[in-house]
Amino acid sequence: MRNTPVCRFCLSCLLALTALSSVWGREITDMAGRKVTIPDKITKVYSSDPYTTVLLYMVAPDLQLGLQPGCLPFREEDMRFVRKEVAGLPLLATQPPGGERPQVNLEAILALKPDLVLAMGSKGRDYQRTEERFARISLPVVFLDIDSIPKYPAGIEFLGRLLGHESRAERLSAYAKRVLAEVEKTVAAIPRDRRIRVYYAESADGLATESDRSLHADAIRLAGGAIVHRGELKTHQGMEKLSLEQVLLYDPEVIISQEPEFARNAYRDPRWQKVKAVANHRIYTVPRTPYNWIDRPPAVMRILGVQWLASLFYPDQYRVDIRRRIREFHQLFMGVEVADADLDKWLE
Numbered sequence: 001m002r003n004t005p006v007c008r009f010c011l012s013c014l015l016a017l018t019a020l021s022s023v024w025g026r027e028i029t030d031m032a033g034r035k036v037t038i039p040d041k042i043t044k045v046y047s048s049d050p051y052t053t054v055l056l057y058m059v060a061p062d063l064q065l066g067l068q069p070g071c072l073p074f075r076e077e078d079m080r081f082v083r084k085e086v087a088g089l090p091l092l093a094t095q096p097p098g099g100e101r102p103q104v105n106l107e108a109i110l111a112l113k114p115d116l117v118l119a120m121g122s123k124g125r126d127y128q129r130t131e132e133r134f135a136r137i138s139l140p141v142v143f144l145d146i147d148s149i150p151k152y153p154a155g156i157e158f159l160g161r162l163l164g165h166e167s168r169a170e171r172l173s174a175y176a177k178r179v180l181a182e183v184e185k186t187v188a189a190i191p192r193d194r195r196i197r198v199y200y201a202e203s204a205d206g207l208a209t210e211s212d213r214s215l216h217a218d219a220i221r222l223a224g225g226a227i228v229h230r231g232e233l234k235t236h237q238g239m240e241k242l243s244l245e246q247v248l249l250y251d252p253e254v255i256i257s258q259e260p261e262f263a264r265n266a267y268r269d270p271r272w273q274k275v276k277a278v279a280n281h282r283i284y285t286v287p288r289t290p291y292n293w294i295d296r297p298p299a300v301m302r303i304l305g306v307q308w309l310a311s312l313f314y315p316d317q318y319r320v321d322i323r324r325r326i327r328e329f330h331q332l333f334m335g336v337e338v339a340d341a342d343l344d345k346w347l348e
Contacts, residue, residue, distance in 0.1 A: 031158055032143035033123045042115045042163055046092065048104065048130070050297035052118040052144055057086055058172060058300055058333045059156060060163045065112045066092035081290035083335050110137045117141045118159075149218050149302050153177045156300075175332060176303050180222075183310050186318045187224035196313040198225035199252035199277065202296075206255070206262045206272070207247070208239040219294035219302045220256060223309035228252050244271055251276050254313065255283045258295070284312055287346040290334065304329040322347070 025039045045063045047053040053068045066089050079087045092108055117134050121127055121143035134141050142162065146155035153173040160169020187195075198220055202208040210217040212227035216238045220227060228250035234240055248271075255277040257263050263283040266272035273279055286305070287293050293305035307325050310318040323343050330338050 028142070028162065030142045031123075031145035031155065032121045032125065032127065034127070034143065036140050036142055038140050038142065038162075039115045044112065044114045045116060045118060045163065046109050046112070046114040046139070047118040048134075048141075049120050051120040051146055051299050054291055054297065054299035054301065055144065055146060055155060055159060056118060057082070059159045059169050060165045061086050061335070063163055064089060065114050066090045066109075068092065078289050081330070081334065081336050081338070104133060106133070106137050109139075114139060119143050120146055122147060146300070147215060147298075149222055149306065150180065152300055152303060153180075172333060175329075176300075179303055179307055183223060183306055183318070186310060186314060187222075190224060190314065190317060192226070195224050195226040197228050197250075197253045198313075199228050199247060199250055199255045199275075201255050201257040201259070201262055201283075202239050204259045204261045204265075206257065206259075206266060207242050207244065209242055210238045211240065214238045216295045216298055218298060219305045219309055223306050224313055225254070225256075225309065248274055253277055253280075253282065256294070256309070257283055257285045258292075260285045289342070289346065300333070303333075 025037050027035055027037050030036050043063065044065050045056060045060070046065050047056045047068065050068045053064075056064050061083055062085075064086060067086075068091075090108070090112075092105060092112075117139050119127075119130055119141055121130075122145040127141070127143065131141055144155050144159060145151055153176045156169050156173040156176065160166045160173075200210050200217055200220055202210070202216075209229050210227070211233055212221065212230045213233055217227055229240070229242065253276055255263075255266075255275070263285055266275075266278050266283060267281070277283060286295070287308075291297070291299060291301045293301050293308060295302075304326065307320065307329075308322060311320060311322045326343060326346065327338055330336050
């Protein structure tokens, strides 16, 4: 093509349009059904809650700007189970005294110059408060519908398309779909009246629990556990207080515990020893490495947690090498290797 003034003019116009397109960005529809304009190229992302923080870590850790309270490993020795570049990220929310909800530090977020904000949300919810908060610093908010385990594959795929990490997202989603399908098939073959009766103990005294309808009990329910505490939710936060007398009446076959201290104490307490699960030494403490496997935060780590629970509840029906599965999950989702000693500790 001849280098004429007209050609040079057309080229200049094309470059100008490309630059404007980059400034204007592109419009997408997020998983809450909202139209959002985001930059064409995304290089930095702020995740505003533990759920999206863990998912972002798994899909696009190279774009992650910071962490939320509850999204760092609980102990220093567990930091080796997260990528080094992510372990060094700043904490971008402040935790007020008295256990109140963490407050977003907008100035700290703005200083890092993110391209967009991720938040958990689904259709039909009111997001005005979240939108207004980040509108103060001119950041678009994209909502991900990941509040239950079956939604993870779609959430992973959506995030991969959003951030240009389609190939990795497809691998993670395929793994999640395969695992969830095989657990579902196993559980479906077990008659309801023969499913393991499970009590979920969340506190050190073992007397805080979840209803069978709680999202915090999703992993137990999906793995085929018949949760003994049933009924309407009293609060979204869960952790309903019960009496030991009520637990004795439930008499569960298995107890899933969040606190190692509870298991140690229950095995020594004559009152708890009257519970079938305790008498049969079937209290299982949930691993938290690097994040909680089933709850608090109820994040994508539950894809591993569901397998672990199914292998505990139905070892004869769910015949998998759980050690290999744990290694496989950590390699694929977390980008780290685990040693035999780590597996021994988690599965003790």
